[in-house]
Amino acid sequence: MTRTYLRGKANDDQHALVATVREAQLAAFEKIRAGVDGRSVHRRVVEVFEAVGFGTWHTKKGAVGFFHGTGHGLGLAVHEAPRMGGASSMALKKGTVVTVEPGLYYPGLGGCRIEDVVQVTDRAPKMLSSHSYEWYLG
Numbered sequence: 448m449t450r451t452y453l454r455g456k457a458n459d460d461q462h463a464l465v466a467t468v469r470e471a472q473l474a475a476f477e478k479i480r481a482g483v484d485g486r487s488v489h490r491r492v493v494e495v496f497e498a499v500g501f502g503t504w505h506t507k508k509g510a511v512g513f514f515h516g517t518g519h520g521l522g523l524a525v526h527e528a529p530r531m532g533g534a535s536s537m538a539l540k541k542g543t544v545v546t547v548e549p550g551l552y553y554p555g556l557g558g559c560r561i562e563d564v565v566q567v568t569d570r571a572p573k574m575l576s577s578h579s580y581e582w583y584l585g
Contacts, residue, residue: 451558451561
């Protein structure tokens, strides 16, 4: 479970970044079902980011935007199958526990990752983590 917090005064762009990350996570939850390809969950997150102008690109100093996978299995190892990313195609199996952790990172603006752990079911994923989504400590 991961949350990002800001102490100080958030600007409008920071509010938009956090709101978009949460929107992307909710969109991922809507896609996660037994039998769904993890790559399609990841693509949905990317669509949410790109629809509002949060792109991903590479610079001489590294990548910015959304440059990691949406999530992965969590069990005996911290990072295990199934993967929800752009590089591999893996069907989500009923009962599997996965992380759902979209994030955006931009120099000069900041970064945000919101991660929760869910169990894959035939319907909506079962939430296994619980923590507030309040991020602005103002």
